[in-house]
Amino acid sequence: MLLAMARAMYKEWLDKDKLVLLQGWKRDGLTDAEIAHNMGISINTLNKWKREHVQIGQALKRGRDEINIIVENALLKKALSGNTTAMIFFLKNNWRDKYNDSQLSKEERELVLAKIRSTKAEARIKEAKAVVAERLGNESDDKLDELMDKLIKASEKSQE
Known part of the structure; x- marks a missing residue:
């Protein structure tokens, strides 16, 4: 009985609000291990759910993509404001043919x-x-x- 309950637990995380929560946790920079802990499951279970339930994997990917865009924009602002380190990092990663070491x-x-x-x-x-x-x-x-x-x-x- 307990095993069946644990297996069915993924269904609650397919709810729209729960998917938004997963996305937000990832956007806030939580690791998958931290997210699994918040969900009350193991990291192995989360990895399994990501493979078996596309919505869960997509929510986490969207959250990661959002934070990547936020960081990318912050880096660009720093580079444009004259931060030399940010400028070098940006050029090395976005204009590799010219600025590759x-x-x-x-x-x-x-x-x-x-x-x-x-x-x-x-x-x-x-x-x-x-x-x-x-x-x-x-x-x-x-x-x-x-x-x-x-x-x-x-x-x-x-x-x-």
């Missing part, structure tokens, strides 16, 4: 980013292969390679 050239940075994307794609392919191999069981590696080739080709076509 990196020793890499623009082309070298682009190559590094391309390598990162490639590595991530290779990791996703390996993960997909592992899932397919598990589902195929004892079928041959040739069958697995054939399926993966079809998936890769289909993905390439959809990106064109």
